[in-house]
Amino acid sequence: MRPDKIYKGNALKILLVEDDNVIANAILKTIVKTEFRVEHVTLIEEAKHVLETDQCNLMILDLGLPDGDGLRFLKKIRTEKKQIPVLILTARDRLHDRLSGLDSGADDYLAKPFDVPELLARIRAIKRRLSGRATNLIQYGSLKVMPDYLSVSLKEKAISLPVSQFRLLQYLLEEHGKVKTKQQIIETLYSWDNSVEDNTIEVYVSQLRKTLWPDLIKTVRGIGYFIPQESQIENQHL
Helix, strand or coil: CCCEEECCCCCCEEEEECCCHHHHHHHHHHHCCCCCEEEEECCHHHHHHHHHHCCCCEEEECCEECCEEHHHHHHHHHHCCCCCCEEEEECCCCHHHHHHHHHCCCCEEEECCCCHHHHHHHHHHHHHHHCCCCCCCEEECCEEEEHHHCEEEECCEEECCCHHHHHHHHHHHHCCCCCEEHHHHHHHHCCCCCCCCHHHHHHHHHHHHHHCCCCCCEEECCCEEECCCHHHCCHHHC
16 A cells, blocks of 8 residues: 655655554644655555655654564664664653664654654754754855744844745755746645645745845746855845
């Protein structure tokens, strides 16, 4: 059986291996509103198939699964030299269990019950490590963006942005120098929101230009938008 795919796009892709539907649905409902993609499976055999056929960037792994032990599965993929980061999500919360999970190759360990915002924060931390960025600060000239806190400042002055615009700014900054089509932007950031269309992206870009500075986001006519390399911005924004 092929697992369901949720939130298609070009963002970081997460493989969620969790057989508890209540927990899985809570995670999916939240993640689908973020910049991440997620594919959900309930069995180790399904997870193996996804890892063999799809390019995933992160696996969230429950340990008590119907067709085997998640910890044993983790040890096996590590012996096979699979380097995918793994965040263990389990009810096993004793110190011995946490140490066992980390020693078996997990990158992080979160015990149930947990708060979904904490799970998202840990996912973002792993994403930063994958991108080689140790902190949650994105700096572009005099513009500073803190994704974990949804905060923006320009020349040390705090700027208030709606979440929808913030996510677009973050995405274009993280992919600066690359042209992103409107469809890519919609699929990556807003596929959960049916009200977002091409002209919605145009409005967001226009509002960001007014709030920050006019030539921050460049238009490639008929294709999409991009933020140029930092070396190309004007001195007044450095």
